[in-house]
Amino acid sequence: MQGTMKDNETKPLLRRGGFTFKQFFVGHDRCGMKVTTDGVILGGWTDVHNCQRVLDIGTGTGLLALMLAQRSDERVVLDAVEIDGAAYLQAKENVQASPWHQRIQVFHADIQDYAEQTDEHYDLIISNPPYFPEGTDCRDEARSRARYTHILSHHNLLMYVDRLLLPHGRFAVMLPCASGQSLEQLALSMGWFTLRRTWVSDVPDKPAYIILLELTKAPSICHEQHLVTHQPGRQSYTEQFKQLAKDFYLAL
Numbered sequence: 292m293q294g295t296m297k298d299n300e301t302k303p304l305l306r307r308g309g310f311t312f313k314q315f316f317v318g319h320d321r322c323g324m325k326v327t328t329d330g331v332i333l334g335g336w337t338d339v340h341n342c343q344r345v346l347d348i349g350t351g352t353g354l355l356a357l358m359l360a361q362r363s364d365e366r367v368v369l370d371a372v373e374i375d376g377a378a379y380l381q382a383k384e385n386v387q388a389s390p391w392h393q394r395i396q397v398f399h400a401d402i403q404d405y406a407e408q409t410d411e412h413y414d415l416i417i418s419n420p421p422y423f424p425e426g427t428d429c430r431d432e433a434r435s436r437a438r439y440t441h442i443l444s445h446h447n448l449l450m451y452v453d454r455l456l457l458p459h460g461r462f463a464v465m466l467p468c469a470s471g472q473s474l475e476q477l478a479l480s481m482g483w484f485t486l487r488r489t490w491v492s493d494v495p496d497k498p499a500y501i502i503l504l505e506l507t508k509a510p511s512i513c514h515e516q517h518l519v520t521h522q523p524g525r526q527s528y529t530e531q532f533k534q535l536a537k538d539f540y541l542a543l
Contacts, residue, residue, distance in 0.1 A: 334358030335535030353382035471502035
């Protein structure tokens, strides 16, 4: 594991206005979307092998870019795009304060403009995209921008990812189950293949509430899994979740 903290090193002090991980801090007090367990799941689940360049679309706090930087080889370069001005500035601060600030670059841009202007192409693109349909009430404009699908439709997202992805590249995305299944079917109709599909449940006796997808343009056989995050009663994490989060959560 790149840059893993030794057992005898002092754990970082807890700070307000964000979330303290083992090797970095994520401030989120100025972002529409806060650090969540779901985001940590996506960052821990995504395959970072055989990557040289990674793009995070809608980086928000910068959480996913930071997690993938920690998990990847020091030669891997990461770009992160964020449309909201306040979130962009906070992501830049979070990145600058991290051990990987020389490997991560944050851009203040709409993904459409970025896709049309950049010359870069990526081995891996990751996104926790908008998912609430228009008309769902949100508390503020920043949260609305982060979550509404009328800001970035799934069709347009797939088009921009296709433009930016190398032929052998992979697209990792997380959505609520219904939205994820719709995006997956749309992707298949556009010539994509599902490489991995993971259903996520809170506890063993409840249905999945989110789906993780790894899509590619290369013909592939889908590997399907089910991840449960908590033991019955939610008193403790499952071993599955601990394996994803043990290099990040202070309590693990």
